[in-house]
Amino acid sequence: MHSETAFEITTEPRPADYPAYLPAPEGRVMLPSEIPPGVQMVTLPGGIRTLAYTQPPAPLVPVAQPIPAWAKTTALLTPTVGGGIAAAGIGLSYAAPGLIAMSQALWSAVALIAAAAVGVPVLLRLGRAATGTGRGTTHITQNITASGMFGKANGTINHH
Numbered sequence: 001m002h003s004e005t006a007f008e009i010t011t012e013p014r015p016a017d018y019p020a021y022l023p024a025p026e027g028r029v030m031l032p033s034e035i036p037p038g039v040q041m042v043t044l045p046g047g048i049r050t051l052a053y054t055q056p057p058a059p060l061v062p063v064a065q066p067i068p069a070w071a072k073t074t075a076l077l078t079p080t081v082g083g084g085i086a087a088a089g090i091g092l093s094y095a096a097p098g099l100i101a102m103s104q105a106l107w108s109a110v111a112l113i114a115a116a117a118v119g120v121p122v123l124l125r126l127g128r129a130a131t132g133t134g135r136g137t138t139h140i141t142q143n144i145t146a147s148g149m150f151g152k153a154n155g156t157i158n159h160h
Contacts, residue, residue: 030051038053039051039054140157140158140159140160141158141160142158143155143156
């Protein structure tokens, strides 16, 4: 038998009940350290142990966490608060001329009250002096005496 290769193909003798896909029993057995990654020794349903390619474990898919109630509440309140601030800004821009006029009116009222606080007593004093009733100012003197801490008090009132 002559071929282009230097190798000769032969079949190994096998027991009659031994499956053809398994190596011959007297063949070389691999050590566990020699088994490549992705290959494992498995036991088939018939009880036969053989090497098999295994699927890598599926990557863990992160489980979606529920959204906390405080986050939902905050998310719902945010546009409301922002809209309220925007509305307040628009309202102030429309009210600015009126607020300026009102502040000027308030300052006028403060000036009027200050002028009244100073002017009314002056006018009253001038009015008394101008009437000339002949009466000057009235002086009242009180003398109170008491004996002891809880004794009965006696007093006199003198008009001058």
